[in-house]
Amino acid sequence: MRNPRRSPWLVLVVALLSWLLLPAVAMAGPRSGSSFGGRVGFRAPGGSTMPRSYSGGGYNGYGGGGSHFFFLPGWGWGGGYGYGGGMGLLGTLMLVAVVGIAAVSISRAVRRYRQGGTSPFSGGWGSGDDGEEAVALDRAYVYKIQVGLGRSARGIQDRLESFAASGDTNTEAGLAALLQQTALELLREKDSIRYAGVDAGGPMSLTNAETRLNSLTLGERARFQVERLRVADGQVRRSTAAAEEGREALEYVVVTLLVATRSPLSSAQPVHGIEELGALLTELGGLAPNGILGLEVIWTPADPNDSMTETDVMTTYPDLRSM
Numbered sequence: 001m002r003n004p005r006r007s008p009w010l011v012l013v014v015a016l017l018s019w020l021l022l023p024a025v026a027m028a029g030p031r032s033g034s035s036f037g038g039r040v041g042f043r044a045p046g047g048s049t050m051p052r053s054y055s056g057g058g059y060n061g062y063g064g065g066g067s068h069f070f071f072l073p074g075w076g077w078g079g080g081y082g083y084g085g086g087m088g089l090l091g092t093l094m095l096v097a098v099v100g101i102a103a104v105s106i107s108r109a110v111r112r113y114r115q116g117g118t119s120p121f122s123g124g125w126g127s128g129d130d131g132e133e134a135v136a137l138d139r140a141y142v143y144k145i146q147v148g149l150g151r152s153a154r155g156i157q158d159r160l161e162s163f164a165a166s167g168d169t170n171t172e173a174g175l176a177a178l179l180q181q182t183a184l185e186l187l188r189e190k191d192s193i194r195y196a197g198v199d200a201g202g203p204m205s206l207t208n209a210e211t212r213l214n215s216l217t218l219g220e221r222a223r224f225q226v227e228r229l230r231v232a233d234g235q236v237r238r239s240t241a242a243a244e245e246g247r248e249a250l251e252y253v254v255v256t257l258l259v260a261t262r263s264p265l266s267s268a269q270p271v272h273g274i275e276e277l278g279a280l281l282t283e284l285g286g287l288a289p290n291g292i293l294g295l296e297v298i299w300t301p302a303d304p305n306d307s308m309t310e311t312d313v314m315t316t317y318p319d320l321r322s323m
Helices: 004-027 087-116 130-137 155-166 172-188 205-221 276-286 310-316
Strands: 032-038 138-150 191-202 224-233 235-238 252-263 292-300
Touching: 004 138, 032 130, 032 172, 032 205, 087 235, 138 205, 138 310, 155 172, 155 252, 172 252, 172 276, 191 224, 191 252, 191 276, 205 310, 235 310, 252 276, 252 310
Parallel strands: 032 224
Antiparallel strands: 032 292, 138 191, 138 252, 224 235, 252 292
8 A cells, every 4th residue: 555645745746847847848839920811701891790680679660669560451440441341351361461471571681681682672572582692691611721831831931921911801802812822822832731631610600600710710829929920900910029949940830721701612621632632722712702701821930940840740730630
């Protein structure tokens, strides 16, 4: 049986080792990173956030309160048409049907308009696709594409920084151009790709898609201590923190693409080789501006003298698959 008096000593040794090893662990892996992106597609045409659902008091008549009723002639409130002061059962049912159809048509048109459609009174009353269009407008997909490139692709850091500094992150066309440039650079460096991973989510609502995109972005940006450059929604921020030289060699650069789209990507699936990854990057680069809801491009390390070893990649990004 073990002597219980030895337990405090064991705790002390573990605590001392943790205290000694903690600085080395903290300094391991890349210290710097950079990113750019935007959320233009989640906004309404006027620039404000797109409404996720409609709630309001509606039309209140002549300055009245929030509740009202329709007055149907001959429905038991005296006066009206026909014989004996009433409309007759058939006429009443027809009137109710007409009012119901009109209410449903107007409701669909208003909902389509508020979710980014055309005028609420265009397209006629007989269109049966309003509901499907509204559902499609509130549908989104979020993709995470992550690649680890070997040392022969170290120049991609400077090129991504150039894209961030000169690109437009405040318009859909600008985000599409940035995505195309980034996908093209990764395709040019496909012989240097050593690791890759793809994660797909959807369909989901616009609200859930934006939440997921923000969550993934924060998770990736939290992997490094210094964000050397951040360009988002037309704003540019640079860190003035002094660059530190890494203790190990810069063997890898990890680039992460987070993309929210209106339609699913046919090539988005777990990749097992460079050809599958190339097909996905090609499809991403060809996305139209109106098909992009949000974009984030994140890379680490950002400082040229920072370090990233194979061990760092395997421990920091355990989901990546060797190519």
